[in-house]
Amino acid sequence: MNGYRHINLSYLERMSHGDISVKKTLLEMLLKELEVEIPKMKRLINRQDWLALREASHKMKTTLPFVGNHTMLDANLEIETRAKYEERLEDVHQYQQVLEKLCPPVLEELKKEYAKLT
Amino acid sequence: MTTEKVISRYDRVKKILLVEDDSSYARLVEILLGDSDLIDCKINNTPSLKECLLALETDLSYDAILLDLSLPDSNGFVTLERLIDAFPGQNIIVLTGRSDKDLGLKSVKAGAQDFLVKGEFDGDQLAKSLRYSIERNQILKRLEETQTLARIGNWECAPSQYYFSASDEVYRMFGLNPRSTKFTWNDLMDADCPFHLFLQIQEETLEAGGELQKELKIVSSDQIERFINIRCNANEIEKDFYVYTGVVQDITDLKLADQAKIKSQQRYQDIFSQSKDTIYTARINGQLIDSNRSTLQLLGLSQDAISQLENVHTLFFSEDQREQFLSSLQHKDPVKDFELRVLRGDGQYRSCLISTSFGSNDEEGTYNGIIRDITERKQAEDLRKARDIAEQTTKVREQVIAGVSHDMRTPMNAIIGMLNLLIRTDLNTTQKEYITSIKQSSKILLGIINDILQASSIKNNTLSFEQERFSLKALTKNLYEMLEHKVADKNVILHFEMGEDLPDILWGDQLRLNQILYNLLGNAVKFTEKGSVNLKVNKLCETAEEVSLKFSVEDTGIGIPKDKLDVIFQPFTRVYQKGKLYEGTGLGLAIVKNLIELQGGSISASSIPGHGSTFFFELKFRKSIQEGEVAKNDLEVQNEAAPQQFISDDKLVYKILIVEDHKMNQIVAQKTIEEKWKNAEIVIASHGKEAVDILEQQAFDIILMDIQMPIMDGIEATEYIRDQMPPNINNIPILAMTAHVLLNDDETYYKSKGINDYILKPFEPEDLFNKIEVYIKESKRLN
Structure with missing residues (x-):
């Protein structure tokens, strides 16, 4: 949609209710959160701090619908579930890598969208 | 033997109690004994019987009592009797006058050790008499102690002289106190006398040739059953005149031990013969020595066939097991629950456990074995394991399904949400149709996911039911509105018929009731292309607190084949009809059934294929107590029905x-x-x-x-x-x-x-x- 491969901002736009300044604010927050939270999740996995990881992925669960990338959304859900029940943790790294891999192109596209508004 | 040596054997100074009122005579006795080399003694003189008795009360360690029968306070034979009565078992030597020798003899018969005639003995004779009496008394005491220890007594009877005597131990065996009871010949004649048997045995002894030994059971005077072994010898002292002597031994302990042993052996014999386990004794080479009845059943062989077996081990063990088992036997290592497969005569194998032991009294090279047939138990265990695995597999499968469904619900919600947003954007007619179609399919999919999750909740007993006030009228009105549009495209009439006497306000889980009715009505609409779908609600019975309602959902649809009516309430059942498989998980009716049964109700169905189906269910609800109260859903319906009021x-x-x-x-x-x-x-x-x-x-x-x-x-x-x-x-x-x-x-x-x-x-x-x-x-x- 709108030439983007990795993001779908329809939910964000819907929730902005046509208010450009709100959309801009939400985009700013998205950029900031993704840049901080995705690497943080990696650190938490390395530390095997499953409680903190669960909290981080739970927070990300309400952030990612604004990005509209279902692969990231699914990967994050897998991480949250594993961290919550502390089961199948051997796969957590793999899902984190999905987030890590998709994060740069997502950020790039979000920045493009943000640039359009400024 | 020198005098010194004799004295040395009696080196302890003897204590003599001299009962003599004549002080000069008493002094004479002291001088005589003091001069004698045969005894070294210390004499205590008491001048009366009373003082004698007082002295004995304080000190019973006198070796001998020299008793003058003529005392100021007692005279004659009665003096001796009174002394013996008061202190039986004392060593008494009676001193009599020259004219009283008969009295002396009578005294000896009555229990005195000896008698001496005053004026006819010197110091040595007195000392000798004292020494002999002391020694004799000691021997008698030791004999009595020995009899007590051995629980043996002796007895003697001379019928010709009307004489009977028995040792103290005999009395004790009969529960009698020998100090207070002494039977005479005359007593024996009484059939009620416990010693009457000594009279009876005399005749038997003569009949037996002069010697007899027999065991008897007696009841002692203290009412205790005792066993005695009695021996009797008949000694003919003159023609036809006999003296009978014998011993009596208390063999109660021995007898009771024997009886206990017999009982124990009988008990073990019972266990051996009645045990369902195979119990046997065999030699290490496999030769059976003894075996119980269960052995025949285990091996499926006759007694003859078993007795001809050369080596029972060949039936009990495979070759490898046999080596291992025999190795344990040869090392005298008991085997515990060794698993084996026993070969029966009919060629079948039985799974068994064997345990062995080596009895201390058993013949060398033999052992005892117990074999328990665990075939049925093992089969049951195998079945249980298989069932557990199946249950576990089902559980895992359900968990996976529930897990996947759970994970699917979030994205499904997102899809439906996005569709809701998308449908509000500028779209052309075709796009709107496509999106509407996607939305409908998504809702169906979400319904399926919710069904699976709910079925999982029911299965895991995590479903709970609310008790809230609701309006039945509002609930059915809402249902009608929900379903109305579904039948709009079909040639189907939706008809709700509510009993006139129905209470409106009820207590229960309105959401579950709504779900049950929506499911049944939705099914009815789905399977009905023309005709009608009817809901009837009637009151079955009512108490002050509760009301039972019957709900019927009736349709004129395709119906359900008779052979499928039994399975439609089972999970994942979908009826394939007329080449068409209708959408759904096949969980809906199973969930409905569970929801009804978990609330204490029941559901059933009837159908005529091609003409329609009817589902009936009954549920109890608590009645509302307050008149005129408004239910939660009633308010919602009122609000929805009157949007203009907003x-x-x-x-x-x-x-x-x-x-x-x-x-x-x-x-x-x-x-x-x-x-x-x-x-x-x-x-x-x-x-x-x-x-x-x-x-x-x-x-x-x-x-x-x-x-x-x-x-x-x-x-x-x-x-x-x-x-x-x-x-x-x-x-x-x-x-x-x-x-x-x-x-x-x-x-x-x-x-x-x-x-x-x-x-x-x-x-x-x-x-x-x-x-x-x-x-x-x-x-x-x-x-």
Whole structure:
């Protein structure tokens, strides 16, 4: 949609209710959160701090619908579930890598969208 | 033997009690004994019987008593009798006058050791008499002790002289006190006398040739049963005149031990013969020595066949097992629960356990074996294991299905949400049709997912039922409206028929009842292309507290084949008819059945293929006690039925507290609410503690509460608000806004903490608006 491969901002736009300044604010927050939270999740996995990881992925669960990338959304859900029940943790790294891999192109596209508004 | 040597044997000074009232004679006795080399003694003289008895009361260690029968306080033979009565067993030598020799003899017969005639003995004779009496008395005492220890007594009887005597031990065996009871010949003649048997045995002894030994059971005077072994010898002293002598031995302990042994052997014999286990004794080479009946059953062989077996081990063990088993036997190592497969005569194998032992008295090279047949147990265990694996597999499968469904629900909600957004954008007619179609399919898919999750909840017993007030009329009205559009495209009439005497307000789980009816009616509509779908509700019975209702859902659809009626309530059952498989998981009716049965009701169905089906179910509800009360759903229906009564959105001034730590969610929630209610007053708290602080300053119409937050989470904050805050605050409706995917247990948990309802994030604006409106209106009505 709108030439983007990795993001779908329809939910964000819907929730902005046509208010450009709100959309801009939400985009700013998205950029900031993704840049901080995705690497943080990696650190938490390395530390095997499953409680903190669960909290981080739970927070990300309400952030990612604004990005509209279902692969990231699914990967994050897998991480949250594993961290919550502390089961199948051997796969957590793999899902984190999905987030890590998709994060740069997502950020790039979000920045493009943000640039359009400024 | 020299005098010194004789004395040395008696080196202890003997204590003599001299009972003599004549002091000069007493002095004479002292001088005589003092001069004698045969005894060294110390004499204590008492001049009367009374003083004699007093002396014995304080000291019973006298070696001998020299007793003059003529005393101031007692004279004659009675003196001796009184002394013996008072102190039996004493060593007494009687001193008599020259004219009283007969009295002396009588005294010896009565129990005195000897008698001496005054004036006819010198010092040595007196000393000798004392020495002999002392020694004899000691021998008699030792004999008595020996008899007591051996529980043996002796007896003697001379019928020609009317004489009978028995030792003290004989009396004790009969439970008698020998000091107080002495039987004479005359006593024996009495058939009731316990010693009468000594008379009877004399005749038997003569008949037996002069010697007899027999065992008898007697009941002693203290009513204890005793066993005695009695021996009797008949000695003919003159022709036809006999003296009978014998011994009696108490063999009670021996006899009781024998009886116990016999009983024990009998008990073991019973166990041996009646045991269901095979019990046997065999040589190490496999030759059977003894075996019980179960051995025949285990091996399936006759007794003859078993006795001809050369080596029973060949039937009990495979070759490898035999070597291992025999090695244990040869090392005298007992075997415990050694597993083996026994070969029966019919060629079948039985699974068994064997244990062995080596009895201390058993013949060398033999052992005892016990074999337990565990074939049935093993089969049951195998079955149980197989069942456990099957159950575990089913459980895992269900968990996987539930897990997958659970994970699918979130994206499905997102899909439907996105479709809701998309359908409001500028679309052409074709695009709108496509999206409508996708939305319908998505809703079906979501329904399937919800079915699976609910079936899983039922299976795991995590489903709970509410008890809330509701209006049956409102519930069915709502159902009618929901289904009306479904039948609109078909040539089907939807008809609801409610009994006239039905109570309107009931207590129960209205959501579950709605679900049951919607499922049954939805099925009826699905399978009916023309005709009608009818719901009938009638009262079955009623008490002061409860009412039983019968619900019938009747359709004129394709019907259900007779052979499928039994299985339609089983999970994943879908009836394939007329080349068509209708959509669904096949879980709907199974869920309905469970929901009804979990509430204590029952469901059944009847059908005529091609003509339609009817589903009946019965449920009990608590009746409402208060007249004229309004049910929760009734209010909702009233509200929905009268939208014109709503104040326009612009005029509504809701005051809403959003408690959310996520900035984006804060903005989105605020913006979304402001879009709907432009004048809404919104306050944002970043965590539960901040919310509580704000609530201490001002009240709100509703609180939107995130669950997972730092400092104080949504559950803690809700609990605080409900428990700690004043009445105008603690009853504010609280809607949880959570990204947690709720299951029944979570939902119940949230409600138990005071949360009224929940909205899943990312939320759909319409869902949020609806819930805000419902709860604010309900709250305002109650207040």
